[in-house]
Amino acid sequence: MRTGGLRLPQITATIGLPSANPPFNRHSILRMTLSFEDFPPGRFGTFGPRRVTREEVLAFAAEYDPQPMHLDEEAAARSMLGGLSASGWHLCSIMMRMMCDGFIGRTASLGSPGVNELRWLAPLRPGDDITLDMDVVEARVSRSRPETGIVTFRAVVRNAAGQELCEMISPVIVRRRAAVTSGQAG
Amino acid sequence: MRFFEDIEIGQRREIGSFTFTADAIKTFATQFDPQRFHLDEEAGRQSLFGGLAASGWHVGSVCMKLLVADGQRQAREAAARGDEIAIWGPSPGFRELRWIKPVLAGDTISFAGQIETMRTSEKRPEWGIVQARHTGTNQRGELVYSLLATAFVPRRNSNS
Numbered sequence: 071m072r073t074g075g076l077r078l079p080q081i082t083a084t085i086g087l088p089s090a091n092p093p094f095n096r097h098s099i100l101r102m103t104l105s106f107e108d109f110p111p112g113r114f115g116t117f118g119p120r121r122v123t124r125e126e127v128l129a130f131a132a133e134y135d136p137q138p139m140h141l142d143e144e145a146a147a148r149s150m151l152g153g154l155s156a157s158g159w160h161l162c163s164i165m166m167r168m169m170c171d172g173f174i175g176r177t178a179s180l181g182s183p184g185v186n187e188l189r190w191l192a193p194l195r196p197g198d199d200i201t202l203d204m205d206v207v208e209a210r211v212s213r214s215r216p217e218t219g220i221v222t223f224r225a226v227v228r229n230a231a232g233q234e235l236c237e238m239i240s241p242v243i244v245r246r247r248a249a250v251t252s253g254q255a256g
Numbered sequence: 257m258r259f260f261e262d263i264e265i266g267q268r269r270e271i272g273s274f275t276f277t278a279d280a281i282k283t284f285a286t287q288f289d290p291q292r293f294h295l296d297e298e299a300g301r302q303s304l305f306g307g308l309a310a311s312g313w314h315v316g317s318v319c320m321k322l323l324v325a326d327g328q329r330q331a332r333e334a335a336a337r338g339d340e341i342a343i344w345g346p347s348p349g350f351r352e353l354r355w356i357k358p359v360l361a362g363d364t365i366s367f368a369g370q371i372e373t374m375r376t377s378e379k380r381p382e383w384g385i386v387q388a389r390h391t392g393t394n395q396r397g398e399l400v401y402s403l404l405a406t407a408f409v410p411r412r413n414s415n416s
Contacts, residue, residue, distance in 0.1 A: 134317040136324055139346065150408065158319040158347060163288040166313050170290055179291065181383045182302050182312065185353035190346070243304075 072207060104177040105247040106209065106219030114204040114223070117172035119230065122164065124196035130160040138208055155193030161236050162188070168202045178245035180218060186239040192229075199230045207239065218251040257327045257334075259342040259412040260384030263371055271367040271390070272322035276310045278361035284314040297361070305358035312355040315401050319367050319390055343385060345408030357400040365392040365400060372404065376411070383408045 131140035135157035138145030146154040194200070208222040220241050227236040280295070284296035289311035292299035300308035331341045359365060373387040386409045392401030 134321045136321075138343075155346075157317075157320070158349075159313070159320050161311045163284075163317065166311070167288045167290075174291065181291075181293070181309075182355065184312075184355050185350070187349070187351050188353070189349035193346075 101249055102176055104173060104244075105250045106178075106211075106221065106244045107247045108177075108191075109206050109209050109219075109221040109244065111206045111209055114164070114206050115172065116201055116203050117168045118201035119199040120164065120201075122194060122196065122198050122200060124154075127154070127156045127160065127194075128198045130163070130253055131157050132178055134159055151193045154196060156196070158190045158236075161190070161194045161227065162238075164200070165202060165225060165236065165238070168200075169204070169225070172202070172204075174242075177242075180243040180245065180252045182240055182242045184240070186222075186241070188236070188238045188240075190236055191234045194227075194235050200227050200235065202227055211245070211246070215243075215247070216246075218243050220244075257330050257342045257344050258409075259340075260376075260386070260409045261412045262342075263374060263384075263386060263409065265371050265374060268354045268368060268370040269326070271319070271326050271369055273364055274322060275363065275364045276314070276318075276359050280306055281308055281310045281314065281361055284317075285311050289313060299340070300360075301409070305360065307358070307360040308386065309360055310359040310363075312353075315355065315359050315365070315392060316403070317352070318365070318391060319401065319403075322367050323369070323390070327397040340412075342410050342412075347405060347407045350403050350405045353403040354401070356402060357398055359392075359393070359394070359400055363400075364395045366394075367392050367401075369405075374409075380408070382411055384411055385409070 074222075131137070139149040139151055139155060140146070140157050141155055145149060146152075203226045205224045206221055207224050208220075210220055212218045212220055221244050222239065222241045225236075225238045225240065226234055228234055282295055285291070291311075293303035293305050293309055294300075294311050297308045300306070303309070327344065334341050367390060369388045369390050371386060371388050375385055377383045377385050385406060387404055387406050390401075390403045390405055391399060394400050
């Protein structure tokens with residue numbers, strides 16, 4: 071398996087920059103933007119850890135998934151999940167944010183057409199520190215829009231004990247470098 | 257919510273509707289998906305989406321919100337009839353999530369669910385495993401969202 075050792079420091083170095091959305095000008099594109107060619111198959115990077123607090127678990131569940139197993143300790147203890155756990159959609163949304171902070175915010179991404187498969191493997195508990203491993207499983211040039219490519223990622227979220235909580239296979243459409251450096255608008 | 261025995265392949269149910277305001281789109285995106293086309297009208301217009309577009313995870317989360325509300329409605333109706341209430345289990349995941357068209361500021365999306373497959377669980381005989389296709393359609397009748405969801409559904413008369 072590739073380790074991507076040369077690329078990884080470049081990417082993780084951008085995480086701490088103040089803005090996830092730099093001004094859209096030619097200079098910043100040339101200097102900072104990752105394009106299709108930056109995503110060859112293999113290990114891409116590890117992002118996090120990120121603490122998931124009890125307060126945010128309850129807040130998301132109250133708004134989007136108010137089932138007792140996500141809101142009520144006693145009901146959750148009796149459920150199949152054996153205790154309070156975050157909504158699966160909350161975990162997906164946090165995973166998206168970790169991707170944005172980790173690299174999507176610096177990528178000439180045009181969005182995603184969907185998710186091939188997503189598996190919730192174990193409950194996300196309040197207080198967990200989660201990490202996100204990203205691998206590129208396929209990268210191909212788009213036939214219908216040859217100035218773009220389709221990068222299919224495998225994303226795995228783990229808790230601090232290394233237990234897999236979630237696995238997702240999902241494509242993202244990314245501009246090719248020639249399109250990025252010529253300054254084509256999105 | 258219904259028990260496994262009350263469900264049939266092909267059953268369809270309207271889940272509910274939701275209007276994605278610009279404020280709601282930006283609030284969700286600020287927290288979970290801060291890409292420019294989800295945060296700024298002008299950046300959205302310049303993107304493939306052609307306008308301020310909701311995060312796909314916002315659309316999925318709203319579908320979940322409406323599913324839970326619909327389940328609570330069914331539970332109240334069952335309680336009013338004096339029927340036993342089925343409490344659904346967690347979902348092991350989903351397949352074939354398609355963000356078919358952008359959900360733009362002001363769009364009202366109506367969600368529906370249709371049962372596609374059902375089987376009993378070998379490991380947990382008190383549960384059935386049901387796959388349902390959830391879809392979202394905008395106010396112009398265009399399909400914008402589709403997903404094949406899996407859920408654990410309790411069986412009637414199990415002692416769980």
